[in-house]
Amino acid sequence: MSSEPTNCVFCEIVAGREPARIRYLDNDLIAIVNRLTWVPVMLLVMPRRHMSQLEMWSSGIMTRLGDVAATLGCMYCPNGFRILSNFGYDGLQSQSHGHVHVIGGQFLGHYA
Structure with missing residues (x-):
């Protein structure tokens, strides 16, 4: 989708109609x-x-988005971080607006 859909919280944040810590x-x-x-x-x-x-x-x-995600990860999580992307309902994607997660700030555990 290229146009702003109704009820997209991320579009509302981008438009300044919803608060966010940028x-x-x-x-x-x-x-x-x-x-x-x-x-x-x-x-x-x-x-x-x-x-x-x-x-x-x-x-x-995606190249620029990846650069920003990695830069922010290094800035906020100097001991390491993960960059995640969820696809679809089974992949736990809760928002239709494309995005990646940068998570860290603590040891994230071993893979099972």
Whole structure:
């Protein structure tokens, strides 16, 4: 989707109609603090223009988005972090607006 859909909280944040703690902003990208707090650092990095996860990953914006996510990860989580992207309901994607998560600030555990 290229147009702003109804009820997209991320589009509302980009438009300034919903509050957010912004950690990065340029003409194309925004990074905000996630409202979830199950680890000390939870950031969301996304295009300002609404697009699906697949559109975001297939577009040319991913290189810059990845650079911003990694830079913020290094800045806020100097001992290490994860960059995650959820696709679809089974992958626990809760918002249709494409985004990646930067999480860290503590040891995230071993893989099972």
